[in-house]
Amino acid sequence: MNYNERLSGNEAIAFAMKQIDPDVMAAFPITPSTEIPQYFAQYVANGEVNTEFVPVESEHSSMSACIGAEAAGARAVTATSSAGLALMYEMMYVAASSRLPITLACVNRALTGPININNDHSDSMGIRDAGWIQIYAENNQEAYDNFLQAMPIGEHPSVRLPVMICQDGFITSHALENIVLLDTDSVKAFVGEYRPEHFLLKAENPLAIGPYDLGCHYMEHKVQQAEAMKGAKKRILEVAAQFAALTGREYGLFEAYRMEDAEIALVLIGSSAGTAKVTVDALRARGIPAGLVKIRVFRPFPAEELAQTLKNVKALAILDKAESFSAQGGPLFAEVRAALYDLEPRPRTVGYVYGLGGRDITPAHFASVFARLEAIAAGGELGPVYSHLGQRG
Missing domain, CATH: 3.40.50.970 (Thiamin diphosphate (ThDP)-binding fold, Pyr/PP domains)
Structure with a gap:
């Protein structure tokens, strides 16, 4: 009961x-x-x-x-x-x-x-x-x-x-x-x-x-x-x-939120997904095919399943709430990007590190990421593959 x-x-x-x-x-x-x-x-x-x-x-x-x-x-x-x-x-x-x-x-x-x-x-x-x-x-x-x-x-x-x-x-x-x-x-x-x-x-x-x-x-x-x-x-x-x-509560290796026809999407972990979903819904209301994948299980990593979910996405942003100091992005970025390697064609992919030490993340931050993804999906320059989101200049 x-x-x-x-x-x-x-x-x-x-x-x-x-x-x-x-x-x-x-x-x-x-x-x-x-x-x-x-x-x-x-x-x-x-x-x-x-x-x-x-x-x-x-x-x-x-x-x-x-x-x-x-x-x-x-x-x-x-x-x-x-x-x-x-x-x-x-x-x-x-x-x-x-x-x-x-x-x-x-x-x-x-x-x-x-x-x-x-x-x-x-x-x-x-x-x-x-x-x-x-x-x-x-x-x-x-x-x-x-x-x-x-x-x-x-x-x-x-x-x-x-x-x-x-x-x-x-x-x-x-x-x-x-x-x-x-x-x-x-x-x-x-x-x-x-x-x-x-x-x-x-x-x-x-x-x-x-x-x-x-x-x-x-x-x-x-x-x-x-x-x-x-x-x-x-x-x-x-x-x-x-x-x-x-x-009646369903769980998988990850949650695919509004991914059925998504052309631009985010991948992230944890509570920030709730904030990102608000942004996805707002973009969908404007006719923009945005989606989100929230990783539930990081180990074992669901590489094959993620690749299938993301194979039709044109531009993808992977967001890490941890800095790996690899000079190449965060740990989630490395895992997801590797999972997409064998796709043909594969999404054009960028990585962000955000929220370190409790730094707030807002719908406006996610909206800025999606705006960048829209430009990339339309054939624009990829720009820096690894960057930080929400830090002061």
């Missing part, structure tokens, strides 16, 4: 955790994700969950505790942001390479320096190649729904990878929105019990977790990880179909 509630994004994630009732939560506070363990610790104190809450001395320890719990056969969750995720860096690789399906709520925040506590995607993009599945939300409803889908994805025998559920710090994490919640019994039935095949406390099958791996085995294990990430795409879609049957 669905029912309506008004929650912030952080409350929505904490409530999803409460409904799932994981075995272990290990956490260390950091803005803007602090509220998630704060709310959840209250559920623990009130006896509303059976979870073992482990307050630790750092985010490195938080991920270490989750790794130990998952390796022992428990279902473990945590939450962090920005420098907290960076401090977990070493252990993020350990979790993925050990094939431990931990679920992490990442409330995206800029990394220092200079010191900044506001939103961009530099934290999760900085760890994008650690082997974690990454799923992004536009709004609070998606944050809640994505978290419920994380465990059926990551824990499946064909995947067995950790999952990072991302939402934009303060923009969604602290803003109140009306969302639709599932009843707890439905959540428990959908998520299911965690029944790992192998774990440290299984006496009849002793094993090691994260052993020293020499050159004779290391590459084979990395290939297994890579194949699991490929297989995760299918599992993500299977879980989305099951979730749609339960809730």
